[in-house]
Amino acid sequence: MGKNICIMGAGSWGTALSVLLATNGHKVRMWSFFKEEAEGINTHRENIAKLPGVWVPDTVTCTNDVNEALQDAEAVIMVVPSEFMRSTMKTIKGALKDNTIVVSCSKGLEDETFLTMSQIIKEEAPNVRVVALSGPSHAEEVGRSIPTAIVAASVDNEAALFVQDIFMSPMFRVYTNSDIIGVELGGAIKNVIALCAGISDGLGFGDNTKAALMTRGITEMSRLGEIMGAKPKTFSGLAGIGDLIVTCTSMHSRNRRAGILIGKGKSLEEALKEVAMVVEGVNTTKAAYHMAKKMNVEMPITNQAYEVLFNGKDARQAVVDLMMRDKKLENV
Ligand SMILES: NC(=O)c1ccc[n+]([C@@H]2O[C@H](COP(=O)([O-])OP(=O)(O)OC[C@H]3O[C@@H](n4cnc5c(N)ncnc54)[C@H](O)[C@@H]3O)[C@@H](O)[C@H]2O)c1
Numbered sequence: 001m002g003k004n005i006c007i008m009g010a011g012s013w014g015t016a017l018s019v020l021l022a023t024n025g026h027k028v029r030m031w032s033f034f035k036e037e038a039e040g041i042n043t044h045r046e047n048i049a050k051l052p053g054v055w056v057p058d059t060v061t062c063t064n065d066v067n068e069a070l071q072d073a074e075a076v077i078m079v080v081p082s083e084f085m086r087s088t089m090k091t092i093k094g095a096l097k098d099n100t101i102v103v104s105c106s107k108g109l110e111d112e113t114f115l116t117m118s119q120i121i122k123e124e125a126p127n128v129r130v131v132a133l134s135g136p137s138h139a140e141e142v143g144r145s146i147p148t149a150i151v152a153a154s155v156d157n158e159a160a161l162f163v164q165d166i167f168m169s170p171m172f173r174v175y176t177n178s179d180i181i182g183v184e185l186g187g188a189i190k191n192v193i194a195l196c197a198g199i200s201d202g203l204g205f206g207d208n209t210k211a212a213l214m215t216r217g218i219t220e221m222s223r224l225g226e227i228m229g230a231k232p233k234t235f236s237g238l239a240g241i242g243d244l245i246v247t248c249t250s251m252h253s254r255n256r257r258a259g260i261l262i263g264k265g266k267s268l269e270e271a272l273k274e275v276a277m278v279v280e281g282v283n284t285t286k287a288a289y290h291m292a293k294k295m296n297v298e299m300p301i302t303n304q305a306y307e308v309l310f311n312g313k314d315a316r317q318a319v320v321d322l323m324m325r326d327k328k329l330e331n332v
């Protein structure tokens with residue numbers, strides 16, 4: 001039976017998920033931070049700036065009013081950029097009933113606290129049931145019903161099964177996983193590696209380079225995950241290697257595209273302006289860099305990404321410095 005679902009965030013991913021959920025027979029109320037964005041979606045049945053060419057069904061309405069969006073919601077889908085997760089949760093937490101299922105679809109880590117999105121949600125609203133939905137899923141493809149597989153992760157199995165049910169379709173396969181920390185770390189750290197893969201492409205390096213970055217990127221992700229209590233197997237699944245592959249290779253990826261521009265010599269600010277949608281890997285590089293330092297985890301690619309993005313290091317020199325680190329065994 002169709003459910004009443006609220007989506008907080010009406011950018012490219014929020015809009016694509018609204019199309020999927022409406023197609024699955026649910027009634028969707030979407031909220032945008034921007035009044036004009038909400039009005040634009042209602043008027044044109046399309047998010048022209050962020051997901052052009054994808055038609056939004058009539059069973060989706062978009063509003064700038066939080067209370068209107070949350071009215072009678074049986075599940076709340078959080079899909080704002082990660083830097084706004086806490087402020088958005090603060091805005092809505094008073095209106096959330098106990099045991100409401102809140103689904104994080106955002107990928108990132110909070111600056112300074114290093115918390116994942118589900119941890120922020122739980123900190124702000126301890127009585128909700130939280131699930132993370134993550135995996136290789138570009139909005140441009142999900143919005144066009146291109147077959148996609150993804151993971152609904154939660155320590156609350158019933159909540160994960162509920163999320164699996166509402167999203168699952170012949171074109172959108174949802175697995176469940178109890179390792180929410182692993183799933184969220186995979187989704188956050190792959191953006192750092194995708195920025196680097198883009199920089200490598202922008203510098204004119206090749207497929208060998210990218211394969212090396214991706215493989216050693218998984219190693220970094222797993223090292224951090226181990227310290228955080230994640231299950232190693234999660235990183236060889238959809239939310240780990242799966243999302244890393246799609247983000248490092250697809251031209252849909254905002255992180256990869258920003259990286260390409262930086263590799264070609266643009267400044268970070270110029271690259272972000274040109275992409276004009278959220279590039280989560282930038283803030284995540286900062287958070288992961290400081291997190292790795294604090295926890296004494298070796299993350300050389302992340303360290304070089306930090307130097308290039310925030311200290312003006314030459315990207316080509318960063319690659320050389322990565323290549324010329326101490327000789328070592330592969331599996332340590
Ligand atoms: N785009 C994708 O293909 C995709 C896929 C999977 C996950 N994600 C994740 O989803 C999240 C959102 O990404 P997106 O691509 O939809 O971003 P986007 O840049 O397309 O849209 C961001 C949206 O966030 C909202 N917003 C802007 N400022 C805000 C504020 N101050 N407070 C609250 N909300 C604000 C607005 O509705 C805006 O349209 C990110 O964490 C991203 O990693 C994106």
Ligand SMILES: O=P(O)(O)OC[C@H](O)CO
Pocket residue numbers: 107135136137138139191194243246247252253254255256278279280
């Ligand atoms: O466009 P990106 O780089 O933000 O990646 C979007 C999704 O995370 C891909 O799964």
